[in-house]
Amino acid sequence: MSAPLLEVQDLNVWFDLPNGNTLHAVQGVSFSIRPGTRLGMVGESGCGKTTTVLALMGLLPPTSSVSGRILLDGTDVLAGGEQTISPHRWRDVAMVFQGAMNAFDPVKRIGEQIAEPMELHKQVSGKEASARVRELLDIVGIAPNRARSYPHELSGGMRQRAAIAMALACSPRVLLADEPTTALDVMVQAQILDLLTHLSDELGLALVFVTHDLPIVAQTCTHAAVMYAGRIVEQGPTDALYHETRHPYTRLLWAATPDLESRDDVVSIPGVPPRLDHDIEGCPFAPRCDRAQARCVTERPELRSMGPGHVSACHFAESLAAVS
Amino acid sequence: MRGSDYVVKRVLFAIGTVFVAVTLNFVLFRSLSGDAVSALRCRTCTQDFKEFQRRELGLDKSKWEQYKIYLVDLAHGDMGRSLRTEEPVRSILWEPIKNTLPMVALGTLFSIVFGIATGVIAAWRRGTAADKGALWGGLAFYSMAPQWLGLVIVLYLAGWLGLPTSGVKDPTLGILSDPSAIEVVVDRLEHMILPALTLGLVIFGQYTLIVRSAMLETLGEDYVLTSRAKGLSNWATVWKHGFRNAMLPVITLVALSLGFIIGGAITVEYVFSYPGIGLLIVEAIDQRDYPVLQAAFLLLTLSVILFNLLADLLYFRLDPRVTE
Amino acid sequence: MSPVQTGAPPAEEAPPTRSLALRTLASPILREPSALVALAVLAFFVFLAVASPLLVGDDPKAQVGEVFEPPSRELPLGTDGGGANMVSMLVAGAQISLLIGFAAALISAVIGGTVGILSGFFGGRTDTVLMRLTDYFLVIPDVPLMIVIAALFGRSTWNIALIIGVIYWTFTARLIRAQTKSVRERVYVQRARALGARNSRLVLRHVLPQVTPLLIANTVLLIAYAIFAETFITFLGLGDPTAISWGRLIENAFKDDAIINEAWWAIIPPGLCVMFVVLACTILGQALEDALNPRLRTGHLSVRRFRVLPSPRRQEP
Numbered sequence: 001m002s003a004p005l006l007e008v009q010d011l012n013v014w015f016d017l018p019n020g021n022t023l024h025a026v027q028g029v030s031f032s033i034r035p036g037t038r039l040g041m042v043g044e045s046g047c048g049k050t051t052t053v054l055a056l057m058g059l060l061p062p063t064s065s066v067s068g069r070i071l072l073d074g075t076d077v078l079a080g081g082e083q084t085i086s087p088h089r090w091r092d093v094a095m096v097f098q099g100a101m102n103a104f105d106p107v108k109r110i111g112e113q114i115a116e117p118m119e120l121h122k123q124v125s126g127k128e129a130s131a132r133v134r135e136l137l138d139i140v141g142i143a144p145n146r147a148r149s150y151p152h153e154l155s156g157g158m159r160q161r162a163a164i165a166m167a168l169a170c171s172p173r174v175l176l177a178d179e180p181t182t183a184l185d186v187m188v189q190a191q192i193l194d195l196l197t198h199l200s201d202e203l204g205l206a207l208v209f210v211t212h213d214l215p216i217v218a219q220t221c222t223h224a225a226v227m228y229a230g231r232i233v234e235q236g237p238t239d240a241l242y243h244e245t246r247h248p249y250t251r252l253l254w255a256a257t258p259d260l261e262s263r264d265d266v267v268s269i270p271g272v273p274p275r276l277d278h279d280i281e282g283c284p285f286a287p288r289c290d291r292a293q294a295r296c297v298t299e300r301p302e303l304r305s306m307g308p309g310h311v312s313a314c315h316f317a318e319s320l321a322a323v324s
Numbered sequence: 325m326r327g328s329d330y331v332v333k334r335v336l337f338a339i340g341t342v343f344v345a346v347t348l349n350f351v352l353f354r355s356l357s358g359d360a361v362s363a364l365r366c367r368t369c370t371q372d373f374k375e376f377q378r379r380e381l382g383l384d385k386s387k388w389e390q391y392k393i394y395l396v397d398l399a400h401g402d403m404g405r406s407l408r409t410e411e412p413v414r415s416i417l418w419e420p421i422k423n424t425l426p427m428v429a430l431g432t433l434f435s436i437v438f439g440i441a442t443g444v445i446a447a448w449r450r451g452t453a454a455d456k457g458a459l460w461g462g463l464a465f466y467s468m469a470p471q472w473l474g475l476v477i478v479l480y481l482a483g484w485l486g487l488p489t490s491g492v493k494d495p496t497l498g499i500l501s502d503p504s505a506i507e508v509v510v511d512r513l514e515h516m517i518l519p520a521l522t523l524g525l526v527i528f529g530q531y532t533l534i535v536r537s538a539m540l541e542t543l544g545e546d547y548v549l550t551s552r553a554k555g556l557s558n559w560a561t562v563w564k565h566g567f568r569n570a571m572l573p574v575i576t577l578v579a580l581s582l583g584f585i586i587g588g589a590i591t592v593e594y595v596f597s598y599p600g601i602g603l604l605i606v607e608a609i610d611q612r613d614y615p616v617l618q619a620a621f622l623l624l625t626l627s628v629i630l631f632n633l634l635a636d637l638l639y640f641r642l643d644p645r646v647t648e
Numbered sequence: 649m650s651p652v653q654t655g656a657p658p659a660e661e662a663p664p665t666r667s668l669a670l671r672t673l674a675s676p677i678l679r680e681p682s683a684l685v686a687l688a689v690l691a692f693f694v695f696l697a698v699a700s701p702l703l704v705g706d707d708p709k710a711q712v713g714e715v716f717e718p719p720s721r722e723l724p725l726g727t728d729g730g731g732a733n734m735v736s737m738l739v740a741g742a743q744i745s746l747l748i749g750f751a752a753a754l755i756s757a758v759i760g761g762t763v764g765i766l767s768g769f770f771g772g773r774t775d776t777v778l779m780r781l782t783d784y785f786l787v788i789p790d791v792p793l794m795i796v797i798a799a800l801f802g803r804s805t806w807n808i809a810l811i812i813g814v815i816y817w818t819f820t821a822r823l824i825r826a827q828t829k830s831v832r833e834r835v836y837v838q839r840a841r842a843l844g845a846r847n848s849r850l851v852l853r854h855v856l857p858q859v860t861p862l863l864i865a866n867t868v869l870l871i872a873y874a875i876f877a878e879t880f881i882t883f884l885g886l887g888d889p890t891a892i893s894w895g896r897l898i899e900n901a902f903k904d905d906a907i908i909n910e911a912w913w914a915i916i917p918p919g920l921c922v923m924f925v926v927l928a929c930t931i932l933g934q935a936l937e938d939a940l941n942p943r944l945r946t947g948h949l950s951v952r953r954f955r956v957l958p959s960p961r962r963q964e965p
Contacts, residue, residue: 057553089555097553102546105565106645116564117554150644166550341787348788352800467872467926469879472898472919479907479915533934580786587791587880594884595902605792606884609799621796628789 003074004032005206006056006093006174011068013051013060021277022065025051027230029068033174038200038207040217040238042253043227046273049210050098052227053176056208057095058085090117094172096163098179098210103163104151111147114166121170136165140195157188164195175199178210193220214253218242223309226250229274229284232303236310246312246320248289283314291316330640338633345625350394353618354387403622404615413619417601421623423492424600427516427523428589434524435531435585436578438462440571442528443535447543447570448562458532466529470588474522474595481518488515490597519596523588527581534577538570545569572643579635582628683935686928693925697746700739708736708892716904716911726913728897729904737897738917744893745875746925748809752874755813757867760820761859767821768828769847769855779825782818790815791880798886805888812877820866824859831858865936872929879922894918 013026026048033039041049054060056070058081070078070085072092077084097103104113114136115129124132134144140161151159160180167175177196181189197220200207209221217224218238225235226249234247245251252269271288274280283289286296295315303311306318314320397403403413439462446458465473482489492515493508503511542548543566551561586602593602601620608617696703711731712723719726725734767778797811831837837854875894881887882895883902897918901907906914 059549059553086555089553091555095553097546097550103550105547105551105569107568107643108565116551116556120555152645166554169554337783341784344784345788352796463927463930464923467923467930469876469883469895469898469919469922471879471883471902472915472922475898475902475907475915476919479910479912583789583791583793586789587795587877590791590795591880591883605795609795610885617796617799621792624792625788629787632787 003034004071005035005037005073007032007069007071007074008052008056009069009071011052011055011070012066013048013055014065015061016063016065017277023277024279025230025276026055029227029230029232031225031232031235033206033208035173035204035206036200037223038197038209038221040209040211040221040224041227042211042214042217042224044212044273047227048230049227050178053095053178053208053210056174056176057089057093058082059095090167090172091121091170092172093174093176094167094170095176096160096167096178096180098182103166104159106151109148109150110154110162110166114147114162114169117166117169132169133165136168137162139168139199140165141191157184157191160184160188160192161195164192164199168199172205174206174208176208176210179212180209181211181213181216189216196220226253229280230276231284231313232311233285233314234310234312235303236307236312240307240310244307244310246306246310246317247314248291248316248320249285250312251320252290291320331637334633334636334640338629341629342626345629346395346398346622347391349618349622349625350391353614354390354394403619406613406616408611408613408616413615416604416616417619417623420599420601420604423598424589424593424602426512427520427593427598427600428585430516430520431523431527431589431592432578432585434520435527436574438524438528439531440535440574442532444539444562444567444570446532446536447539450540455536459536462529462532464529465525466527468526469591470522470526471591471595473526474519474592477518477522478595487518489518491515492599515598519589519592519598522592522595523585526588527585530581531574531577534573535570538573539566542566542570568642572639575635575639575642579632582631586624586628680935682931686931686935689924689928690932693742693746693921693928696739697742700743704736704739708732708740716906716909716914718911719913725917726911728914729900729906729911734913734917737892738894738921740892741894741897741918742921744805744888744891745878745895745922748805748812748878748893749871749875749925749929751806751809752812752816752877753867753870755810756816756820756870756874757863759814760817760866761824761863763817763821764824765828765855765859768825769832771829775825778821782821785818791877794877794881795884795886798881803886803888805891808878808881808887809874812874812881815877816870816873820863820870823866824863827859827862828855831855862937865933867933868929868936869933872926872933875922875926875929894922898922 009030011026011029015023015025017023029052031039041052043049055066060066066078068078069076072088077088104110111130111133114133118129118132119125133147137144137147142158142161142165146154154162181192184192193216196207199205209217211217221238223236224238224241225232226247227233228249234241234250241250245254256269269288274284282297282299283301286292289296301313301315303313304317306312401414405412406416442458442462446455449455478489488494492512494511548561548565551565556564590602590605593600594606597603601624605617605620608620709730709732712733713727713731715727715729715731717723717727723733728734728737763778767775794811794815798808801807831854840854878893879895879898882893883899885899887893887896901915
């Protein structure tokens with residue numbers, strides 16, 4: 001078994017709020033990734049998934065504080081803050097942002113922008129860079145002559161692919177994708193997902209895929225981590241999470257997605273996630289959980305092993321097996 | 325050619341505005357036809373003479389007739405004669421234009437440079453003392469009446485800097501010997517600097533605000549985050565991606581503030597006795613020399629229309645997104 | 649792309665109440681110290697303007713000393729070129745300057761606001777026609793136009809205010825039009841319309857409360873413009889000869905050769921007053937506008953980086 005490429009240990013992120021309090025946006029997140037792994041991070045908006053991946057790139061604002069370890073090839077790159085993280089940006093870990101439509105500078109051509117990190121880090125330039133740009137565009141399925149186009153001249157789907165091409169410019173080993181298919185129509189969505197899966201298989205690229213859409217994770221990812229209120233509540237191989245769901249939230253997430261073939265009513269999860277500007281006693285999901293008991297309100301559940309590589313943070317995780 | 329219909333549209337609009345301006349000019353001034361003649365200052369004017377003048381100026385015809393004559397005359401460059409000196413207005417305007425143009429250009433240049441410098445610093449060092457200082461400085465100067473600032477500068481700065489405070493050239497130059505071209509240029513510049521500086525100081529404040537917020541907005545854009553993610557330093561990101569995008573609104577703003585610039589130029593010329601169009605207008609008002617006033621106003625309006633058109637086209641050239 | 653998310657879903661928009669509109673105006677002022685100071689400064693000058701007749705007596709222009717007498721204990725700011733008490737002149741000037749400023753801004757706001765609302769609400773041909781009109785108006789330089797109209801038509805205080813007001817409505821119109829358009833698209837307005845509400849009701853009860861705060865913010869900014877414009881006009885000799893305004897005081901200083909006499913007390917104070925009032929209005933108006941036109945962007949450049957805290961040792965699950 002290959003050594004983990006990227007390992008996150010007990011990551012915490014706090015944001016300073018204008019009123020003096022702090023928001024504990026990410027609480028003790030841990031996971032590890034090997035080459036070829038595709039990890040889906042799922043949760044409602046505000047659960048901390050975007051903040052987590054931004055932390056991996058060291059792109060947090062000055063109002064934030066971070067603790068924990070981010071191990072790249074076994075070395076903690078978080079320890080020295082900006083100093084230790086910045087050398088790895090784009091070269092080892094690259095990112096495709098949410099709404100990548102806007103990731104491009106509107107007054108420059110996309111070829112230029114894709115070449116930019118190459119010229120910066122690898123010192124290729126001129127003809128070599130142009131050739132590589134065309135190569136990258138080809139890999140993501142864009143006609144190479146579009147390198148001379150401006151961002152607004154490309155469709156949404158094409159811009160997303162161009163963003164992926166740009167992310168691959170320095171041949172990173174980990175690709176972080178934050179909601180890469182939101183705001184794209186279904187057909188294009190499928191194409192992008194196929195592309196990402198293909199890249200992962202062919203190039204051994206590790207993928208961290210942030211989304212609120214669980215079916216996409218089921219379709220594309222090898223592993224999944226479900227986040228709620230800044231914490232991971234269930235994590236493991238996608239199959240295990242699907243066939244042996246061990247957390248009420250995950251179960252509700254699956255149930256909430258409409259199934260064309262089933263005649264059951266679509267279940268929505270009532271209520272809203274808790275505010276993260278103060279400590280929460282007990283399980284954060286308890287107020288909305290359909291199986292909450294007295295214990296859930298007073299005692300916080302820790303992540304416990306449910307099987308090989310599968311953990312869940314619920315007091316009654318085992319009893320869930322009977323239901324699904 | 326990209327967007328040739330855009331160019332055509334703008335030119336047509338400019339022509340339309342010229343038409344409106346010319347008509348407005350006519351309406352404004354001709355409506356005082358009676359006043360113009362009765363305000364003629366001549367000690368021995370008899371009623372007959374006034375009648376004669378009236379016919380000379382075509383004031384006895386219908387308004388519509390007058391309008392047509394006005395347009396035809398204008399097309400031939402005939403703008404009437406000064407009521408005071410009987411000279412053709414056209415020749416009276418020439419010298420002042422030659423004086424005003426470089427002075428206003430210099431002043432506008434000052435204001436753009438000050439504005440961009442302070443705006444970038446303020447955005448760059450957002451929230452720090454430099455930001456506050458730049459903003460307050462700009463705002464304070466912007467709130468000063470130009471004539472007042474001019475007076476203060478004359479009172480305190482001129483003597484200290486050894487710069488002249490009136491006129492456009494040194495009357496003693498050329499008396500004893502032929503002045504060289506350099507001496508003439510330097511002399512002109514010396515006389516131009518204080519009025520131009522006053523103008524620049526009074527105007528730059530609003531550019532500071534715009535540049536700052538354009539910069540901040542640009543800096544909040546995804547493509548700036550992407551740039552940082554790609555590994556570019558703060559400085560490189562600002563220079564390569566922030567600048568171009570943030571400067572676009574400045575062009576629009578300069579075009580919009582032309583009215584204010586002209587107003588400022590008029591008062592500044594008055595304070596510094598600088599013989600330009602501004603001073604000419606003030607004298608014409610004082611002496612009720614309406615033909616001169618009318619022509620000067622028309623000239624100013626047409627210049628503004630022209631500059632607006634140029635600004636439009638420049639913006640179009642720089643921003644590839646403008647297509648309609 | 650904000651990294652800070654609180655997790656609450658967006659509340660469904662409810663139609664605003666009047667108290668909500670007031671609160672949206674009050675809170676940005678109260679929160680921002682500079683805006684508070686600006687308000688205080690403005691209040692001070694308004695007080696001067698209103699109380700002026702009481703403070704300066706009958707004739708502020710009365711000669712009380714030598715021409716250009718330097719400041720002394722009895723005359724804290726000396727005398728001007730006519731021997732009058734500078735302090736009295738300044739206070740009297742406040743009245744006219746502020747009056748013109750407020751009146752002109754109000755006129756502008758009414759015209760601009762009406763045009764903006766009509767244009768934004770009805771759209772279509774009304775919009776196109778009105779905006780075309782605005783566009784043409786915008787290109788003609790404002791200050792020269794004012795100067796010319798003042799030269800031709802009127803030298804009374806009210807004329808000046810009217811002229812300034814009529815010139816500046818275009819700025820307000822554009823802003824209010826944009827705001828009206830966005831309000832028109834909001835859920836509760838659509839709903840009211842679907843229920844059959846008449847246009848006038850829609851405008852009065854839904855559009856107006858939403859647009860008013862921004863209009864007020866804009867008007868405050870306009871006051872600054874107007875006071876400025878007044879100084880231009882007066883300085884060029886076109887002001888009301890009988891009225892004392894700060895613009896007039898500056899003009900007097902110039903005409904009476906205050907510079908040669910090195911009478912800084914006649915030159916600097918009126919200009920400073922103008923500067924303070926204009927500055928106060930600008931800060932206040934800007935603070936209001938900023939709060940009402942939220943652009944909550946976090947900059948992605950930072951001078952200081954994020955902070956790394958030492959990891960507390962924890963057991964792996």
